[in-house]
Amino acid sequence: MASTTNSCPLPSGCKIFTKMPDLLFIPEFVAGGLVWTLVASTKVAFPNPQGWVMFVSIFCFVLTSIWLFSFLCSLNQKGSYWPTLDVAYHAIAAAFYLSAAVPQALVTISTNTSATQIRQLNIAAVVMAYVATLLYTIHTVFSAIRWKSS
Structure with missing residues (x-):
């Protein structure tokens, strides 16, 4: 008899x-949104690496929104590749936020x-960028553990 349970972890x-x-x-949204808002509210002088910080915060905010929406709509149950994508996305987001936090600190x-x-x-933007980096890193680690155990 075939099993009717879903094997997606x-x-x-x-x-x-x-x-x-x-x-x-939710904390990733909050931290990323705060980085975006704080950097947008500062006076940007030319040349300034804050353009990269804005790109990273907006990019990750939008992609995390899409990712969350796909989880809410159960789109993540349609293939066996989703756990791998989950780890990959959060690892990329963590690396992006780290690469944005350092120039923001500068x-x-x-x-x-x-x-x-x-x-x-x-200063607040730097702190929130490092908080976002930490959150995405923790998410990556736990997603990798879930991926390996599936």
């Missing part, structure tokens, strides 16, 4: 909000100390 629907690593979707260090509000926004 990924949760779908509202179940994604009940287990690690998928619980991290901009913050080189910001004139007389512009305290802009400096504080840049």
Whole structure:
């Protein structure tokens, strides 16, 4: 008799909000959205690497939205490649955020100390970029563990 159970280890629907690593979707949104907002609210001088920071934060925000939507709609149950894609996407996002946090820190260090509000926004953006890096890294590790155990 054929088994009717689903062999995909990924949760779908509202179940994604009940287990690690998928619980991290919401904090990833918050951290990424804050990086995007904080960098957008600072005065960008030319030349400045904050364009890369904006690209990374918007790119990851949009892709995480699509990824979350695919989990909510159970699209991740349609193939055996989804666990691999889950690990790959979160590893790429973690690497992107790390590559954005370092130039953001450089901009913050080189910001004139007389512009305290802009400096504080840049400091907050650096902190949130490193928080996003940490969240995506944790998500990658837990996704890899889930992928290996499936």
